[in-house]
Amino acid sequence: MKNTVVIGAQWGDEGKAKITDLLAQKADMIIRYQGGCNAGHTVVTGGKTYKFHLIPSGILYKNTICFIGAGTVIHPDSFEKEYNELKSQGVSFDNLKISPLASITMPYHTEIDGYSESQGGKGKIGTTKKGIGPTYTDKMARIGLKIQDLYSYEALSEKLDIILPLKNKQLEKVYGLEPYTKDCILSLCEKYAELFRPYVATDWQDMLNRYKDKTILFEGAQGVMLDIDYGTYPFVTSSNPIGGGASTGSGYGPTMIDEVIGVSKAYVTRVGEGPFVTELTDKTGEQIREIGHEFGVTTGRPRRCGWFDAVIMKYAVLVGGITNVALTKIDVFDTFDEIKICTAYKDCRNDKVYTSYPTDVFIHKYLEPIYETMPGWKTSLSNIKTYDELPENAKKYISKVEDLIGAPIGILSVGPDREQTIFIQK
Numbered sequence: 001m002k003n004t005v006v007i008g009a010q011w012g013d014e015g016k017a018k019i020t021d022l023l024a025q026k027a028d029m030i031i032r033y034q035g036g037c038n039a040g041h042t043v044v045t046g047g048k049t050y051k052f053h054l055i056p057s058g059i060l061y062k063n064t065i066c067f068i069g070a071g072t073v074i075h076p077d078s079f080e081k082e083y084n085e086l087k088s089q090g091v092s093f094d095n096l097k098i099s100p101l102a103s104i105t106m107p108y109h110t111e112i113d114g115y116s117e118s119q120g121g122k123g124k125i126g127t128t129k130k131g132i133g134p135t136y137t138d139k140m141a142r143i144g145l146k147i148q149d150l151y152s153y154e155a156l157s158e159k160l161d162i163i164l165p166l167k168n169k170q171l172e173k174v175y176g177l178e179p180y181t182k183d184c185i186l187s188l189c190e191k192y193a194e195l196f197r198p199y200v201a202t203d204w205q206d207m208l209n210r211y212k213d214k215t216i217l218f219e220g221a222q223g224v225m226l227d228i229d230y231g232t233y234p235f236v237t238s239s240n241p242i243g244g245g246a247s248t249g250s251g252y253g254p255t256m257i258d259e260v261i262g263v264s265k266a267y268v269t270r271v272g273e274g275p276f277v278t279e280l281t282d283k284t285g286e287q288i289r290e291i292g293h294e295f296g297v298t299t300g301r302p303r304r305c306g307w308f309d310a311v312i313m314k315y316a317v318l319v320g321g322i323t324n325v326a327l328t329k330i331d332v333f334d335t336f337d338e339i340k341i342c343t344a345y346k347d348c349r350n351d352k353v354y355t356s357y358p359t360d361v362f363i364h365k366y367l368e369p370i371y372e373t374m375p376g377w378k379t380s381l382s383n384i385k386t387y388d389e390l391p392e393n394a395k396k397y398i399s400k401v402e403d404l405i406g407a408p409i410g411i412l413s414v415g416p417d418r419e420q421t422i423f424i425q426k
C-alpha cells in the first residue's frame with residue numbers, strides 16, 4: 001500500500017473509521033493529525049463495535065504504531081474515558097504514541113464552548129461542546145498549552161503567568177464564568193502529566209525518521225465541508241480536515257503522501273447548524289436516518305439527512321486533494337425505488353445555475369438542488385463481495401457518481417462490518 005490519507009469528503013461521519021481500520025491492516029503507522037474528541041469513529045469487526053474519538057482507529061492492530069500528531073487537540077478527561085472504555089473491550093495501548101506538540105484542551109475551553117453554544121439563536125454553530133474551537137483559538141493566539149509543557153514546571157509556570165490573567169479576565173468579564181487559580185491549573189496538569197506519561201513520544205523525530213520508508217496511513221477526522229478554510233464557514237470545525245491537514249498535523253511533509261482517499265456516503269448527513277442544500281426534511285429524510293442509523297457517536301444527536309450532492313463532492317475532490325473515493329452506506333438504498341443525485345444548484349432569486357460550489361454560504365438559503373434520478377436496485381447488497389456481482393442499477397449509480405465528481409470510486413462499503421467491503425478494480 002502507498003502512503004494514504006483518509007479524509008471525510010462531506011460533513012463528517014462518512015465512515016472514515018471503517019475505511020481506516022480496513023487499510024490499517026497494511027500500514028506500519030497510523031497518524032491522527034487534526035481535530036480531537038469531537039470526532040466519533042465506529043469500527044465494527046468480529047461482532048464487536050468499537051467507538052473511537054481521538055485514539056487512532058488502527059489501535060486494534062497489534063503491530064501498528066498509532067500516533068496522535070501535533071495538529072490534534074487533546075481533552076484529558078475524554079481521553080481517559082475513551083481509553084478506559086476501549087481497555088474494557090480488551091484493546092491494548094502498547095503502540096500508542098502522543099506528540100509532545102499536541103495541544104491540550106483545558107477545562108476553561110470546554111466551559112467557553114458550552115457558554116457560546118448555550119446563547120442560542122444567532123451565532124450558534126451546533127458544536128460538540130468539547131472545547132475544540134476555544135483550544136484552537138488559544139493555539140493560534142499562542143496562549144495554548146502543549147503536552148510537552150506538562151513535563152516542565154518552568155515552562156508551565158511561566159506560561160500560566162501569561163495565560164491565566166488573560167484567560168481569567170475573559171472568563172469573568174466576557175462569559176461570567178469562574179476564574180482559575182494557578183495552583184488549581186498546576187494540580188490539574190500534574191494529573192494530566194501522569195495520564196499521558198506512558199505514551200508521550202519524546203523521540204518522535206527518530207520515530208518518524210525510522211518509519212520514513214514504511215507504510216503510513218493518515219487518519220482524518222470531520223470532513224472537507226467542515227474545514228476551517230474551505231468548509232461552510234462559520235459552520236465548521238476549527239482545524240483542517242482536508243488532505244493537506246495531514247502534512248501540517250502529522251510531522252511528515254506533503255512529499256510523504258501518495259494518495260488521498262475521500263470517504264463519502266451515498267447520501268449526505270450533517271450534525272449541527274449550517275447550510276445543507278440537499279437536506280430532506282420529509283419522510284425520505286427520516287427513512288434514510290432510520291435505515292442508516294444516523295445518530296451521532298459523540299453527542300447522540302440525530303443527523304440531518306439528504307441526497308448525494310455531486311456539487312460539494314466535486315469541490316471536495318479539488319480542495320481535499322482526493323485521488324480515490326470510498327463510497328459508503330450504499331446498502332441504505334437497497335429498498336429504494338429511486339435514488340436522487342444533486343448535479344447542480346439553482347438560485348431561486350434569478351435562476352442562476354451553479355455546477356461549481358458557491359463558497360458564499362449566505363446565499364445557500366436561496367439555492368435549490370437540481371436532481372438526476374436513478375432507478376434503485378431493490379435487492380440487498382450487504383453480502384456482495386465483488387464489483388461484478390453488483391446489480392446493473394448499482395453499477396450505473398456508481399458510474400454516474402464517478403462521472404459527476406471526476407474521481408474514481410475504488411472502495412464500496414455495503415455494511416458496517418470490516419468484511420462488508422468491495423474493492424473495485426475496473
Ligand code: GDP
Nearest residue numbers: 013014015016017040041042329413414415416
Ligand atoms: P466516521 O466518523 O466517518 O468514522 O463515521 P461514524 O462512525 O461516525 O459513522 C458511520 C456509521 O456508519 C457507523 O455507525 C458505521 O458503523 C456505519 N457504517 C460505515 N460504513 C457503512 C456501510 O457501508 N453501511 C452501513 N449500513 N453502515 C456503515
Ligand code: IMO
Nearest residue numbers: 012013038039040126127128221222237271272
Ligand atoms: P467525525 O470525525 C460530524 C461538527 C459539529 C459542528 C461543527 C463544529 O466523526 O466525522 P466542533 O465541536 O468541532 O467545534 O463543532 O462540526 N462536527 C462533526 N460533525 N462528524 C464529526 O467528526 C464532527 N466533528 C465536529 O457538529 O457542526
Ligand code: MG
Nearest residue numbers: 013039040041
Ligand atoms: Mg463520526
